[in-house]
Amino acid sequence: MTAKTESTTPATAVGVQIYRVYIKATPQAIWDAITKPEWTARYGYTGYADYDLRPGGTYQVRATEGFRAGALAQGNDLPEVIIDGQVLEADPPHKLVTTFRMLMDAATAADGFTRITHEISEPRNGVCSLTLTHELDGAPHLAAILGGSYEDQGAGGGWAWVLSDLKTLLETGTAFAG
Template sequence: MTTMTEQATQVYSVFIRATPEQVWDGITKPEFTTRYFYGTKIDSTFEPATPYLSVAADGGETLVDGEIIESDPPRILRHTWRSLFDGETAAEPPSRVTWEIEPQESGVTKLTVTHDQLEASPKTAAGVAGGWSYVLSGLKTLLETGEPLQG
């Protein structure tokens, strides 16, 4: 896993033994996201200009909201991101998340997450800095083993 620590742009990459389609499903289907993405389900049609929501798995509060900017399954997903779980982060302007899925050799896929446009959102930048490595590790473990990172 690689990390660029520049606060305004954070880049994380991971290689996963899975097809691009499996990785796409892993980042877009609630039955996967609830098992590695802090117990949240992603709610979206993934059509441009539609909402992107990260909702507590129990159907409770929306923790992240945004809007789909670009969606090209299973290659790229780009959306805005506004953290709502804290009053200070909710008051900041939205940032942007890009998921890039690239097939590699031997059944491996490279997933790169770029979280940028964080210049005016320092609380969000600090909050997501440690989170993306955990999320991507959880996705990799789930897709490769069928089990979540933590039981």
């Protein structure tokens, strides 16, 4: 997995995070794992992602009970919807572009909407690549969290961790998340 972060200064948090992971799975299996709540609740931060997969459709993530309990144990009472956004482009099972706003605390919610692109390649020898590009201009708190800067404080490893867990789940049937 590779990660690239470009930033001018921490104060402006102008940047893009790019992650690529290679997964022994079909494009459809990867697409389903990204877009179907019965899959998204099984890896990463374990939220139920609901997409209206058409341009202008909504995108929302609700925490699972396990995620909610873990956050509460750390003193963070989560709202019902922890992430929201809008579908900008959906080309199943190859490309998904959405806006993204994390609502789990006041600082990340104030960062506003950012943009995520998921691109799934056609398989070569049964292996696909999944590239996630997160445009984080003006979102310093979100960029730090999703870049894994607060992993040692219990905030998880960001996108690298989520994508690693997604790969593990699809290839082995078992996630390593919570």
